[in-house]
Amino acid sequence: MATAVFALVLLACAALYFMSAQERAQLAQRAVAALREAIRTAREKSDDPFDEMLRARTGRLVVTPLLVALNTIVFIGMLFGSGAMYDPQTLIGWGVNYAPRTTNAEWWRLAGSMFVHGNIFHFATTMAALVSLGVLLERAVGRIAFAAIYLAAGLLTSVVSLWTTSPTSVSFGSSGAVFGIYGLLLASLVWAIVKRPEVGIPLIVVKRLAAAAVPFFLYNLAADNLGTTSELAGFGAGFAGGLLVARGVGREKPAALRAAWVIAAASVIVVMAAAPFRGTIDFTPEIARIAAVEERTADAYDTALANYHVGRIRAKELIQVIERTILPELQAVHARVAALRGVPQEQVPLAAAAREYFKLREASWRRRAEGLVKSNTKILRDAEQTERAAMDAFRKMIPTT
Numbered sequence: 001m002a003t004a005v006f007a008l009v010l011l012a013c014a015a016l017y018f019m020s021a022q023e024r025a026q027l028a029q030r031a032v033a034a035l036r037e038a039i040r041t042a043r044e045k046s047d048d049p050f051d052e053m054l055r056a057r058t059g060r061l062v063v064t065p066l067l068v069a070l071n072t073i074v075f076i077g078m079l080f081g082s083g084a085m086y087d088p089q090t091l092i093g094w095g096v097n098y099a100p101r102t103t104n105a106e107w108w109r110l111a112g113s114m115f116v117h118g119n120i121f122h123f124a125t126t127m128a129a130l131v132s133l134g135v136l137l138e139r140a141v142g143r144i145a146f147a148a149i150y151l152a153a154g155l156l157t158s159v160v161s162l163w164t165t166s167p168t169s170v171s172f173g174s175s176g177a178v179f180g181i182y183g184l185l186l187a188s189l190v191w192a193i194v195k196r197p198e199v200g201i202p203l204i205v206v207k208r209l210a211a212a213a214v215p216f217f218l219y220n221l222a223a224d225n226l227g228t229t230s231e232l233a234g235f236g237a238g239f240a241g242g243l244l245v246a247r248g249v250g251r252e253k254p255a256a257l258r259a260a261w262v263i264a265a266a267s268v269i270v271v272m273a274a275a276p277f278r279g280t281i282d283f284t285p286e287i288a289r290i291a292a293v294e295e296r297t298a299d300a301y302d303t304a305l306a307n308y309h310v311g312r313i314r315a316k317e318l319i320q321v322i323e324r325t326i327l328p329e330l331q332a333v334h335a336r337v338a339a340l341r342g343v344p345q346e347q348v349p350l351a352a353a354a355r356e357y358f359k360l361r362e363a364s365w366r367r368r369a370e371g372l373v374k375s376n377t378k379i380l381r382d383a384e385q386t387e388r389a390a391m392d393a394f395r396k397m398i399p400t401t
Helices: 002-016 021-043 049-057 063-080 088-093 109-115 120-141 143-164 175-194 203-222 228-245 258-277 284-309 315-338 345-374 377-397
Strands: none
Touching: 049 120, 063 109, 063 120, 063 143, 109 143, 120 143, 120 175, 120 203, 143 175, 143 228, 143 258, 175 203, 175 228, 203 228, 228 258, 284 315, 284 345, 284 377, 315 345, 345 377
């Protein structure tokens, strides 16, 4: 029944965007009625021994509905918010894991990114898997242990993505955390094999798990929201943590205190793994600033040169444009770029090209000013050659697509 409720909410999310106000109201009424029926059915006693055992351990689901609700709220907000859902700037605005922001005092993105999904398929497959797992495992191991594994796996997935994906790319989604819950499921099955449970898992439960797992795994194999390595890290974290928290799960509800060890270990690993990335920046915006300065200074000189040719200004004033306007502006941007720290390894060649550009461009302007002062055509030709070399360095800054 929980799966049916989730499916109803999911359909409502997809339809709301395209429906009229009246159609939305009708759909909301049907959803409320179905939700009330689901709650009534869920409260009814079950004669199934496996279900009775789960209810005896954890009477009411709390963590799973809360996680689904938070993910749904964020997804609806993105659906009706401004900007395309899969646009990087939109995703960054909603809290995805983006190294230049995450590692610069926005570490909350390691957790916040778990609630952001880029499209309806990403959201649907992940939530369906979460619901199918949560109905079983939250009751079997307890709310605290379930939440601890989910959070630990999600955080570790996020920090591994800092290591395995481009520093200027975005990573998001709760699939890493859900992979962790699948790891918990496997660990629970291992303990069940080691010590046979008093009540076996019904075939219908296995079928429900498989029905949700197939689309979840297929989608995540095709998509690249977190990266396969990061998701496998989440699965491994869930399995390792599950071996600790789920011990004896076949016979009794595991002790909740074990979850504290999982959270503590995950916290230490996350801090140590994230520390090397502290202060990471994206050099790309600097390239845009350099290009803008090059355009402004070149235009300023061309305008002054045109005025010089028609006799509006003298050579002295043309030289002053270089010395008092062009060179100071170039030097200011040069100083800003030179002071930057945390350039990711993949952008180091761009930063090196920028340094070469500034060195050559400033030299070309100085040589040009010297040639004008001395009226020396050889020096002016040297300035032009240096300028061409500077432009070659500038073109190296433009990332290839």
